[in-house]
Amino acid sequence: MARATEPTQLSLFDVAPPADPVPAVPRGDAAPSAPPAAAPPPPPPALRHPQAQREVLLGGHRVGYALRRARRRSIGFVVGPEGLAVSAPRWVGIAEIEAALQSKAAWVLRKLHEQAERQRRQQALRIEWRDGATVPFLGEPVIVVLDARVSGTVLDAGAEALPGIARLVLRVGLPEHATPQQIRDAVHGWLQRQARRIFEERCRHFEARLGVRMTRLALSSAATRWGSASADGSIRLHWRLVHLPLASIDYVVAHELAHLREMNHSPAFWDVVRSVIPDVERVRRALREHPLPPDD
Known part of the structure; x- marks a missing residue:
């Protein structure tokens, strides 16, 4: 068109x-x-x-x-x-x-x-950057553990904090006396790498289903937007989406890719989104309940 x-x-x-x-x-x-x-x-x-x-x-x-x-x-x-x-x-x-x-x-x-x-x-979303801090990843809590024996940052399944509730552990290769800034930078770096990997995978998935072609994916840290799309095929997604459940990520990805067919918010646009996210209204309402986390 x-x-x-x-x-x-x-x-x-x-x-x-x-x-x-x-x-x-x-x-x-x-x-x-x-x-x-x-x-x-x-x-x-x-x-x-x-x-x-x-x-x-x-x-x-x-x-x-x-x-x-x-x-x-x-x-x-x-x-x-x-x-x-x-x-x-x-x-x-x-x-x-x-x-x-x-x-x-x-x-x-x-x-x-x-x-x-x-x-x-x-x-309430502000994180105190220390050993034992909790960070959301794909809607699940992840406990940050400083471990100087680790090279880089490694995610693994931790011990059960409560009966029947498994917790994920992010082992960060830093000493116990690491500063909050060092911990924050290490965890943010890991989250952003995961964000790019997950977003690229979900974009390719919905590209095929929507019959569109994304020319470029960029991570954003915009103050007010989860995502945006340009007529040249480039997509920008806020890296902090990686905190949210996959259903929310899929909605934002599908929303932005749908703009490559309908560069508007017309009924035709929402029909395109709904073709791949049938419960779009429910998912959209849920996303609105997630404010953008502060720049901690």
Whole structure:
């Protein structure tokens, strides 16, 4: 299919989005009537954007927001990890901006809460780099064991930590007094090598089933994307996908390869994905529950 008018690159989707925009509010338009909304969840403790110049009272909570004047025709809201940011034309007054915010108060508070929860889950993923640390690999916990007798890094089955529950052990050829940075670098190096091996294998598997050809595979460490595809056939996959179960990896791989047939997110695109991942909705929801781990 011709791609002359299609974008050259599309992302999978923002798993830990720096921005969660709400549809812009046109100037002068009254807020549409709607049935009473359910009360928003309790907001996060911090409701102030670090670059906030103004505050507004939304649903009984003071929210500090960053206001940016821009060459645009409507008011736009974005809720990201730092908080609420508003873009508005230069000729729109503060009263009109804050009236628009009031019309979206429940949405803003809900998104602030979701961002706080996402950050809490990210913090829970932080690893203390030491002998005995636990690292996820293909959805399974792996125990890091420092062993100076080992050359390089070796994965093997460890003793049963609990009856009937086998644990994997990653033996790292470092002395017991190795620094956290040394341990982190050794484990990350091993994970990235495994990521390239696994991703290449899964890409070749789905290439054949989808009838497409990948020209290049690159590992990514993007802050907000699990993967992306370009019209020239190149695929980028976040190396930290290797932490997740194979079903999640397969979904991301199939998603990006499907873009080589449909460089969009049209119904035809989702039909292509569904042809190889029949339960795409369930797998996609599960992936959204996995925030990108912090850059530890």
